[in-house]
Amino acid sequence: MKKRAINIKPFDVINTIIMICICFSMIYPFYFCVINSFNDGYDAMKGGIYWWPRVLSIDNYIAVFQNDGLATAFMVTILRTLIATTLHVFFSAMVAYGLCKKDLIGRKTYMMLGIITIFFNGGLIPTFLLINQLGMYNKFIVYIIPTMLNFINVIIFMTFFKQLPIELEESAIVDGAADFRIFFRIILPLSKSVIATIVLFVGVFNWNDYFMGVVYVMDEALRPIQTFLYKIVAENATQALQNQVMGTAGKRVTSQSIKYATMIIAILPVVCSYPFLQKYFVKGLLIGSIKA
Amino acid sequence: MIKNKFLKKLMKQRQRQLMVIPGMIWLIIFCYIPMVWLIIAFKDYDITKSAMEAPWVGLKHFKEFLGNDRFYLMLRNTVGIGFYKLIVAFPIPIIFALFLNEIRHVKFKKMVQTVSYLPHFIAWPILGGIILSWLGRTGIVNNILMTLGLQDGPIYYIAKPEYFWRIAVISDVWKEMGWNAIIYIAAISGVNPSLYEAAEIDGAGRFQKMWHITVQVIRPTIAILFILAVGNLLNGSNFEQIFVLRNNMNLDASEIIDLYIYNMGIGAGRFSLASAASLVKAVVSLILVLTANVITKKLTEESLL
Numbered sequence: 001m002k003k004r005a006i007n008i009k010p011f012d013v014i015n016t017i018i019m020i021c022i023c024f025s026m027i028y029p030f031y032f033c034v035i036n037s038f039n040d041g042y043d044a045m046k047g048g049i050y051w052w053p054r055v056l057s058i059d060n061y062i063a064v065f066q067n068d069g070l071a072t073a074f075m076v077t078i079l080r081t082l083i084a085t086t087l088h089v090f091f092s093a094m095v096a097y098g099l100c101k102k103d104l105i106g107r108k109t110y111m112m113l114g115i116i117t118i119f120f121n122g123g124l125i126p127t128f129l130l131i132n133q134l135g136m137y138n139k140f141i142v143y144i145i146p147t148m149l150n151f152i153n154v155i156i157f158m159t160f161f162k163q164l165p166i167e168l169e170e171s172a173i174v175d176g177a178a179d180f181r182i183f184f185r186i187i188l189p190l191s192k193s194v195i196a197t198i199v200l201f202v203g204v205f206n207w208n209d210y211f212m213g214v215v216y217v218m219d220e221a222l223r224p225i226q227t228f229l230y231k232i233v234a235e236n237a238t239q240a241l242q243n244q245v246m247g248t249a250g251k252r253v254t255s256q257s258i259k260y261a262t263m264i265i266a267i268l269p270v271v272c273s274y275p276f277l278q279k280y281f282v283k284g285l286l287i288g289s290i291k292a
Numbered sequence: 293m294i295k296n297k298f299l300k301k302l303m304k305q306r307q308r309q310l311m312v313i314p315g316m317i318w319l320i321i322f323c324y325i326p327m328v329w330l331i332i333a334f335k336d337y338d339i340t341k342s343a344m345e346a347p348w349v350g351l352k353h354f355k356e357f358l359g360n361d362r363f364y365l366m367l368r369n370t371v372g373i374g375f376y377k378l379i380v381a382f383p384i385p386i387i388f389a390l391f392l393n394e395i396r397h398v399k400f401k402k403m404v405q406t407v408s409y410l411p412h413f414i415a416w417p418i419l420g421g422i423i424l425s426w427l428g429r430t431g432i433v434n435n436i437l438m439t440l441g442l443q444d445g446p447i448y449y450i451a452k453p454e455y456f457w458r459i460a461v462i463s464d465v466w467k468e469m470g471w472n473a474i475i476y477i478a479a480i481s482g483v484n485p486s487l488y489e490a491a492e493i494d495g496a497g498r499f500q501k502m503w504h505i506t507v508q509v510i511r512p513t514i515a516i517l518f519i520l521a522v523g524n525l526l527n528g529s530n531f532e533q534i535f536v537l538r539n540n541m542n543l544d545a546s547e548i549i550d551l552y553i554y555n556m557g558i559g560a561g562r563f564s565l566a567s568a569a570s571l572v573k574a575v576v577s578l579i580l581v582l583t584a585n586v587i588t589k590k591l592t593e594e595s596l597l
Contacts, residue, residue, distance in 0.1 A: 011394070011498060012394075015391055016395065016400070019391070019400075022388075022404065023403075023404055023408070025466070026408060026411055026470070030410070030414075032432075033422065047435075091314075091315065094311045095311060095312055095315030097308075097311060098310075098312035098315075099312055101305070103301075103305065104308055105298075105301065105302055105305065110312055113316055113319055114316075117324075120327060122323070122327045122328075123330070123553070123567075123570045123574075124550075124557060124558070124566075125332075125553065125558075125566045125567050125570060126326035126327070126329035126330055126332075127322075129332075129339070130321075149318050151319070154315070183311070208415035209415075210415060210417050210532075211532060215554075215558055226418075229421060230416075230420075230536060232421070233420045233421045234535065234536045234537075234539070256425070259421060263421060263422075266415070267414060267418060270413045274413050278406060278409070285474055286475065
């Protein structure tokens with residue numbers, strides 16, 4: 001047996017300590033929000049809560065769930081994420097599957113049309129005007145249709161489909177007329193890993209996006225939670241939250257403590273899902289960056 | 293006859309065409325029509341008419357944008373924040389990947405990597421909320437600095453223009469370091485271990501191996517990503533981030549061209565002027581990416597175009 005010398009050098013020690021510090025700096029801000037969200041609101045105003053809650057309380061969370069405005073905002077976020085992500089995945093995968101077919105008439109033109117959009121876009125203003133003209137302004141559909149496709153994701157799908165064994169399809173029917181059936185029955189069930197990647201990318205985008213809610217929506221009932229938070233944070237619309245808090249009678253909460261609870265609820269789904277999808281998205285990111 | 297044959301072929305593959313064509317229609321509507329509509333930068337557009345009907349006015353809006361009192365300030369902020377991020381935020385993921393690679397304990401390495409992605413998945417309004425409360429007068433940063441005696445009284449950091457670039461860069465590094473390191477970590481894992489063994493026999497130390505082997509292997513990756521980063525320099529100021537962190541007090545350091553486009557276009561309804569500004573920005577970006585391509589080609593024989 002070969003003997004492995006275990007000699008720990010100072011470098012290893014320092015390096016490990018640095019890495020631990022990095023991890024700490026990544027986690028602590030969220031931990032800070034967690035302990036502040038579980039602390040009594042008025043008590044938290046005194047400050048100094050760094051390691052654990054001083055006066056433990058779940059009032060902040062109860063207040064968030066009882067609050068109509070916040071509940072609506074969460075509902076909008078959940079709905080838009082579910083619908084937009086599902087449609088995006090199906091639509092991109094379908095386009096990608098079609099584009100994988102070598103005999104497709106106009107394939108080169110289609111690819112050119114797609115690739116150009118990765119590098120160039122009209123930008124904020126023309127897109128805003130277009131959405132206005134299409135009558136999507138201030139409608140829920142604005143979260144769905146304009147985000148339905150992204151050619152980088154089409155390319156990630158294509159790269160995956162190309163490495164699937166061809167025999168699978170040949171054993172079905174070689175006739176182009178059966179494409180939809182092959183796509184839904186054979187290809188999609190085999191593509192779980194790449195679907196997981198795209199679901200994560202698109203899902204996180206939809207869940208985290210606040211900007212569409214700022215630009216394309218006026219109606220407060222259509223605001224996603226991130227836009228709600230943005231208004232509180234950047235436009236200092238604390239007053240709005242204050243009013244909301246007033247509605248929650250008998251709770252020892254402040255706008256600040258409710259803000260922390262809202263943030264934690266908004267973070268939770270993403271933080272809970274990404275570590276499990278890690279091995280998939282690393283691959284997807286690599287394909288995307290190599291091609292782009 | 294030929295036409296007939298073509299139609300026959302098209303008929304036969306109608307299903308795969310039906311899969312692709314809706315996507316192409318979507319691209320034309322949501323990507324190409326907006327590109328064409330940028331011509332309103334040369335016209336006097338108002339929302340009641342279509343873009344085609346609006347009268348041509350030549351470079352009027354460009355002149356107004358370039359002649360704006362705050363134009364140089366905006367350009368300085370856009371380029372400045374972008375450049376600051378390029379020199380600080382671009383190398384840090386590489387260094388992180390190199391040092392993470394030196395960790396031998398596999399589980400610990402994996403854990404550090406997973407944790408380092410965490411901030412990437414958090415939306416800017418939430419990070420903005422954290423940053424604002426930490427940098428507040430009674431926030432944690434002021435508390436620590438005052439306890440350590442590095443600072444006499446509380447400073448309201450986010451309201452001072454002189455701190456804004458630093459806040460933008462540090463928060464960006466913190467958010468994207470782990471994510472941006474993924475590509476380098478993958479490239480490093482492709483290094484042939486026998487190279488290290490050979491180097492060890494030759495008596496190479498740890499840093500020598502790091503520099504002469506690891507860095508050399510990932511050099512093409514670095515070069516390509518560098519060109520992309522330069523091309524993105526003007527977007528490097530990251531509108532989503534600045535939009536959250538800016539306020540009226542730090543506007544001298546936080547007003548970037550994108551903010552102007554937003555304020556003029558969405559805010560004031562001056563769509564032609566805003567489009568002119570975004571065209572100017574696009575041209576500057578193009579010049580930057582071409583320059584970066586030439587320079588990187590000279591330095592590393594790698595190029596994108």
